[in-house]
Each structure stands twice: as structure tokens, then as C-alpha cells.
Amino acid sequence: MVRNDAVGRWDYLGNAWYDGIADYASGNQGWIPGYNTADQIEDIIETVIETPAFAGVEINAALGIGYTYVTCCDEKNARRTFHYKKFCVGPAVGVAISAGGVTGLDGEDCRSGNYAGIFLEINVNVHPLVGGAIDIGFGDSLFSGVNDLGIIFGLGGGVMVCNYILIDEEIEHCACGEGGSSGY
Numbered sequence: 001m002v003r004n005d006a007v008g009r010w011d012y013l014g015n016a017w018y019d020g021i022a023d024y025a026s027g028n029q030g031w032i033p034g035y036n037t038a039d040q041i042e043d044i045i046e047t048v049i050e051t052p053a054f055a056g057v058e059i060n061a062a063l064g065i066g067y068t069y070v071t072c073c074d075e076k077n078a079r080r081t082f083h084y085k086k087f088c089v090g091p092a093v094g095v096a097i098s099a100g101g102v103t104g105l106d107g108e109d110c111r112s113g114n115y116a117g118i119f120l121e122i123n124v125n126v127h128p129l130v131g132g133a134i135d136i137g138f139g140d141s142l143f144s145g146v147n148d149l150g151i152i153f154g155l156g157g158g159v160m161v162c163n164y165i166l167i168d169e170e171i172e173h174c175a176c177g178e179g180g181s182s183g184y
Contacts, residue, residue: 074111078174083166128155
């Protein structure tokens with residue numbers, strides 16, 4: 001129900017009451033009084049897009065191979081996408097597709113070399129086709145600070161040590177955040 005008059009109105013989602021025509025005229029008709037719903041949705045989408053994330057596929061039986069891509073936003077508001085091949089070894093058997101979030105790749109740390117290298121991967125199925133993945137990155141000071149946590153769809157599981165090798169990098173300037181930087 002949408003009510004637009006001088007007494008008051010329901011917002012267009014029907015979930016909040018606002019008094020007076022001033023709110024209506026200003027376009028403040030969101031879930032939070034004084035904030036436009038379209039802006040809220042855009043903020044949520046930008047947060048998800050700007051959060052470092054990964055997706056990939058793998059197949060393994062004591063030895064494994066896979067492909068992973070990672071996206072993150074650098075300090076100049078550029079969205080970077082890195083593509084890696086990976087080679088793994090360890091007590092694991094399975095085929096999986098995975099996706100999730102990555103820590104340690106924000107801002108100035110959004111660089112291809114920070115995700116490349118050695119990771120300990122732990123994949124556990126909690127249902128025959130669904131499970132979780134934890135990857136811990138290693139670097140010069142033992143732990144690199146780059147880790148990821150995700151959901152996997154596939155069969156099998158186990159523990160593997162994997163080496164991620166960069167195969168391609170894409171940079172989309174001014175694709176993150178509020179506008180961009182004159183640094184490019």
C-alpha cells in the first residue's frame with residue numbers, strides 16, 4: 001500500500017510509516033527513515049562487490065589441480081581480478097566448486113603476489129554435496145595474513161598443500177567505492 005498525502009504515507013515496500021509530505025518530497029522513502037531504499041541496496045551491493053572474494057574449481061586424489069580467481073579493491077579504487085592455477089598434494093580426494101571471502105587483500109594489499117604461493121587447504125563436506133573450505137596462506141613470516149573461508153559444492157574432502165601460480169591479472173580502474181582516484 002502506498003499512501004501519498006499531507007498526513008502521511010507508507011513507503012513503497014509497505015513496511016514503515018512516515019508523517020508529512022516533506023519526507024515524500026525529499027525521496028527519503030527507505031527502510032531507515034531519512035535514507036533512500038535504492039541507496040541502501042546500492043550500498044549493500046558495493047560492500048559485497050568490494051569485499052575480497054574467491055571462486056574456483058579443483059579435482060584431487062592425493063595430487064590435485066585447480067583454477068581460482070580472486071577479486072579485490074586496491075587503494076586507488078581499482079577492482080583487480082587475479083587468475084591462478086594451483087597444484088596440490090596431500091590426503092584428499094574429491095571434485096569441488098568453491099567460493100567465499102578472503103582476508104588480507106584490502107587496499108594496498110590487493111596485489112597478485114599476496115595470493116600467490118603456498119596455502120594449506122582444508123575441505124570438509126557436511127552433506128554429501130555441500131561443505132566448507134578454509135585456506136591458510138603462508139609467506140616469508142610463516143603466515144601471510146591472506147586466508148579464505150568459503151563454501152564448497154562437490155564430493156570428497158581432505159587436507160592439501162597447494163601452490164597458487166598467477167596466470168592472468170585484470171584491472172578495472174575506478175570500479176570500487178565512491179568514484180576513484182586521480183592516481184591513474
